[in-house]
Amino acid sequence: MKWLRVVWLAWLICLVPRFACAGEERSFTFAVVPQFPSAEIHRDWQPLLDRLQKMTGINFKLQISRSIPDFERDFQRGTPDFAFLNPYHALMAKRFQDYLPLVRDSKPLVGLLVVRSNDPLRSLKELDGREIAFPAPNAFGASLYLRALLAEEFRVHVTPRYVKTHSNVYRHVIMGEVAAGGGVNNTLDHESVEIRGRLRILYESPGVAPHPVVAHPRVPEAVRKALSDAIQRLAADPASAALLAAVQLPHPVLADYERDYRPLEKLNLERYVVSSEAQP
Secondary structure: OHHHHHHHHHHHHOOOOOOOOOOOOEEEEEEEOOOOOHHHHHHHHHHHHHHHHHHHOEEEEEEEOOOHHHHHHHHHOOOOOEEEOOHHHHHHHHHHHOOEEEEEEOOOEOEEEEEEOOOOOOOHHHHOOOEEEEOOOOOHHHHHHHHHHHHHOOOOOOEEEEOOOHHHHHHHHHOOOOOEEEEEHHHHHHOOHHHHHOEEEEEEOOOEOOOEEEEOOOOOHHHHHHHHHHHHHHHOOHHHHHHHHHOOOOOEEEOOHHHHHHHHHHHOHHHHOOOHHHOO
């Protein structure tokens, strides 16, 4: 009977991780919205994906687009298997390819308008007619949501300057090239103490569900579940806290499209969306 026990143990080993004993390596692309320079995205995400691969037996290939418009074109075509994207992108991804939200952080996403720390600006009305830096037209919390709120709620009309990344926005403000800039709480927290010290928050938007990790429906359900479960197991391990904090997922929870992202459809943000083809 000893041989039966050996066979049974070998079978269990092949279940955890369930993909490690497959006859062929399972490989899936994982795209990350380029809020930061590509070197920083690679620095922060590759260690996490490497860890997830060890936990699941699934090979995740990091995919970094040159710009947010390129990133949008890719997921609208259904190119990446997994993606980490902003809340409005979640609506776009659902509409174009039926991408499924898996996990998100529990902390709400808050859009910010920042000015230089020594700038005399004190009200949004003072921004009327001024040039404001944004990362990209459809960057949700840092651009799309803020531009809609400025126009619809505060009747403030600004001239946008799109500078590709959140990091670039903050630096444009510090250098005095624009009157203010749009960002979000997560990316501002990601900056150095020196950068944050040279900026002042002029306005904070209402909070919304933050960036989710989504999966294309072609990805097998078992693979989607393996990734979600692994991320949540990491969250329960204090030694892994830095890995998740680096990618804006310090306290991951399961995401749900109907609860978390469908309410954004009521904001009528479409009038402020710029198509991928029309973006710089």
